[in-house]
Amino acid sequence: MSLMGILDRVADVDAFDKVIEPARRAVNAALRPQSVKDLLHGTWLGHALHPVLVQVPVGSWISAGLLDAIPPMRPAATVLIGTGVAAAVPASLSGAADWSEQDTGVRRLGALHAVANSAALGLYVGSLVARGKGRGTLGRVLSYAGLGLATGSAAIGGHMSYAQSSGASHSATAARALTSDWIDLGPLDDLPEGRPALRTGKGGSVAVPLAAVRRGTKVDVFIGACSHLAGPLYEGGVEDVRGRECLVCPWHGSAFDLDSGSPRRGPAANPQEKLEVRMEAGRVMARLPARNR
Ligand code: FES
Structure with missing residues (x-):
């Protein structure tokens, strides 16, 4: 079985939930109010913040590993390890915020990712302590062990992102299935005022659900x-x-600006894909924007 196959087996183990569910509730209780979580999700940025923040510890620790191999550069390696340890804190918090709003299987692997990262962080802190006491060899052994663990953990994070689609925009994926032609969504007068209505567009042999919101003639x-x-x-x-009319998701409460599709409240960090609209003899016509066609 491949390494990734093993990770999928881990994601199937429901016995983990006895520990994971209380941890998830604790994270949700700690990361309050919602504005704190939105800050950590990256809702304000329109992009997930966690993959941005992890660049600092990962980059610092890999660079430290290289510099440790060159004896005159070892003091610089110690500085980089300290930088990575400090940067791991906000990276962990943003990861925890995302993890607490994910599906069950992603949460199981995410728990493994968090345990491995915490262990790596502990090894790096131990390395700093050892280096501070003049025990350079022990410090290097601990930091190389931390680097190995952090690398394995990064592979788990990659599996969560790519195989489990934990950070991908699900609306962008759905948009790919939709025809690039104009779609007739029916008469304007059939749409209810100020609330979303289900309409469908052609996507090959399947219908792609759309959400249409009417505000007057718009x-x-x-x-x-x-x-x-x-x-x-x-x-x-x-x-x-926060002063903008938004379409709100019934599952986890993400809110998207009706005018732009930008997220105004998380857990969503990605914008919601929006179609171009025009009226034709009182009927609503919609089409994917050029970037999706
Ligand atoms: S599916 Fe989670 S907020 Fe919409």
Whole structure:
């Protein structure tokens, strides 16, 4: 069995949930209010923050590993290890915020990712202590062990992102299935005012759900699958979030600006894919924007 096959087996073990669920509740209780979580998700940035923040510890620790191999450069390696240890704290917090809003299988692997990262961090802290006491050889052994563990943990994180789609935009994925032609969504007068309605567009042999929101004569049309975890936005609501009218997901409460599709409240960090709209003889016509065609 491949390494990634082993990770999939780990993600299947429901016995882990006895420990994971209380940990998830603790993370949710600690990362309050919602604005703190949104800061850590990267909702304000329109991009997941965790993969951005992890660049610092990963880059620092790999560079330290190289410099440790050159004796005159070892003091610089110690500085880089300290930088990585400090940067690991916000990176861990953003990862914990994302993890607490993920599906069950992702949470199981995420728990393994967190344990491995914590162990790596402990080894690096031990390395700094050893170096501070003049025990350079022990310090290097500990930091190389930390680097090995952090590398393995990064592979788990990559599996969560790519194989389990934990950070991908699910609305961008759904948009790929939609025809690039104009879609007739029916008469404007059939749409309810100020709340999302389900409409569908052609996607080869399957229908792709869309969420259409009418405000007077203006209609905003989104891919129906939420960018966070594909929740049904057409079953959500419209709400004012920090001064902007937003389409709100019924699953985890992510809010997307009706005018732009930008996330205004997490856990979503990616924008919601929005279609171009025009009226034709009182009917609503929608089409994917050029970047999706
Ligand atoms: S699926 Fe999680 S907020 Fe929409």
